[in-house]
Amino acid sequence: MAATKDHDAAAALAAFHESRAGVRGLVESGVNAVPPIFLTASPQPQSSPPTPAAFSIPAVDFSLPRSDTVALVRAAARSCGFFHAINHGVPSGTVASAITAARAFHEQPRAARSAFYSMEPVGAVAYSTIPNAPQQGAPVLPWRDTLRVRFGPGEPDLGRLPAACRDALREYQRSLTAFGKEMAGLLSEALGVGAERLEEAMRVEGWLMACHYYPPCPEPERVVGSLEHTDPSLFTVLAQDGVGGLQVRRGDGGAGGEWVDVAPVNGALLVNIGDVLKQAVSNDELKSVEHRMVIKSTQDARVSIALFFNPAKRGASDHFGPLPELVTAEKPAQYRSFTVPEFMSSRREYGHSRSSIERFKMSSGQ
Numbered sequence: 001m002a003a004t005k006d007h008d009a010a011a012a013l014a015a016f017h018e019s020r021a022g023v024r025g026l027v028e029s030g031v032n033a034v035p036p037i038f039l040t041a042s043p044q045p046q047s048s049p050p051t052p053a054a055f056s057i058p059a060v061d062f063s064l065p066r067s068d069t070v071a072l073v074r075a076a077a078r079s080c081g082f083f084h085a086i087n088h089g090v091p092s093g094t095v096a097s098a099i100t101a102a103r104a105f106h107e108q109p110r111a112a113r114s115a116f117y118s119m120e121p122v123g124a125v126a127y128s129t130i131p132n133a134p135q136q137g138a139p140v141l142p143w144r145d146t147l148r149v150r151f152g153p154g155e156p157d158l159g160r161l162p163a164a165c166r167d168a169l170r171e172y173q174r175s176l177t178a179f180g181k182e183m184a185g186l187l188s189e190a191l192g193v194g195a196e197r198l199e200e201a202m203r204v205e206g207w208l209m210a211c212h213y214y215p216p217c218p219e220p221e222r223v224v225g226s227l228e229h230t231d232p233s234l235f236t237v238l239a240q241d242g243v244g245g246l247q248v249r250r251g252d253g254g255a256g257g258e259w260v261d262v263a264p265v266n267g268a269l270l271v272n273i274g275d276v277l278k279q280a281v282s283n284d285e286l287k288s289v290e291h292r293m294v295i296k297s298t299q300d301a302r303v304s305i306a307l308f309f310n311p312a313k314r315g316a317s318d319h320f321g322p323l324p325e326l327v328t329a330e331k332p333a334q335y336r337s338f339t340v341p342e343f344m345s346s347r348r349e350y351g352h353s354r355s356s357i358e359r360f361k362m363s364s365g366q
C-alpha cells in the first residue's frame with residue numbers, strides 16, 4: 001500500500017516537472033483542487049494567532065547617526081534575528097523594478113518560461129519548483145516557483161534571460177551589493193569586532209538570488225509556500241510585494257515558539273541572520289530564526305526576491321569558525337570551523353533541517 005502511494009507520488013512528481021510550467025502552470029490550467037503532491041498533513045493557519053502583546057519586526061533606520069544604527073542592528077540581531085532596514089539607500093525604483101521583473105518572468109506565457117525549466121542551473125539560471133526536503137507529514141512540493149540566478153564568482157551568464165528581467169535583476173543585485181557591504185560593516189560593529197572584520201575575514205558577496213513566485217491557491221490552508229527553515233547564509237536580504245505570508249518563529253528559536261506574521265513594510269528591505277553568521281562568526285551571539293511561508297490568497301500571486309550573502313572566500317583552506325574575539329573562557333567556541341563548500345554540502349540550498357548546526361556543534365568535552 002505504502003509502496004503504491006510512493007510510486008504514485010513519484011509518478012505525479014515526474015509528470016509535474018515534465019510539464020515545465022511550474023505551479024503557475026497548474027493555476028493557469030484552472031485546477032480547483034490541490035493535487036496530492038502539494039498537500040500538507042498539518043493544515044497551515046493563514047494568520048498567526050493574535051499575540052497578547054502586539055509584535056512587529058524591529059526597524060533599523062540607516063539614516064540615524066552610525067552608532068545608533070549599530071545599536072539597533074545589535075538589538076534586533078540578538079533578539080528577533082529579523083529586521084526591516086529603512087532609509088537604506090537602495091533606490092525604491094530599483095527594488096520596484098526588480099519585483100516587477102521577477103513577476104514578469106513568472107507570468108510570461110507558458111511556452112516562453114518553460115524553456116528555462118531546469119532543476120539544475122543552466123549557465124547562471126534555474127527556474128523550477130524546488131521540492132521540499134523530505135520530512136514527516138510535509139508535502140512533496142511547495143506551492144511556489146523559483147527563478148534562481150547566480151551572479152558570481154565571475155561574470156554571470158544571463159544572456160538567456162528575457163532582457164527586461166535581466167537588466168532589472170542585474171541592477172538590483174548591483175545596488176544590493178553596496179547595501180550588503182554596508183550591512184556586513186554594521187553587523188561586524190554590532191558584534192564589537194570593528195567594522196572591517198567580517199569583510200577582511202571572508203569577503204562578503206551577494207551572489208545567489210532567488211526570485212520566488214507564490215501563485216494564488218484554491219485551498220491555501222492545505223499547502224505550504226515554504227517549509228520552516230533557517231537560511232544557509234551569513235545574512236539574507238528580502239524584497240517583497242504587499243501580499244504577505246511570511247511568518248517567523250518567536251521565542252528562543254526552539255520548536256516551541258509561536259508563529260507570527262511579518263507584515264510587509266512599504267519601502268523596507270527585510271534582513272535576517274543566517275546560520276553561517278550565527279555559527280561561523282558570532283558564536284551564538286546572534287540569532288538565526290526559523291521562518292516559513294503560508295499562502296494567504298486565493299486571488300493574488302506573491303512575489304519576493306531573496307539575496308543570500310555569503311563568504312566569497314571558498315577555498316579548501318578558508319576555514320570559518322567563531323571569531324577568536326568572541327570566544328572566552330566563560331563562552332568557549334560553540335562550533336567547530338568549516339569551509340563554505342563543507343557547510344553547503346551539509347544541507348540543501350533550500351534545506352529545511354538544522355542538521356548543519358548539529359553537525360558543526362561542539363559536543364561537550366570537545
Ligand SMILES: O=C(O)CCC(=O)C(=O)O
Binds near residue numbers: 212226240
Ligand atoms: O519568500 C519569502 O518571503 C521567504 C523566502 C525564503 O525564506 C528563502 O528564500 O529562504
Ligand SMILES: [Fe+2]
Binds near residue numbers: 291
Ligand atoms: Fe529563508
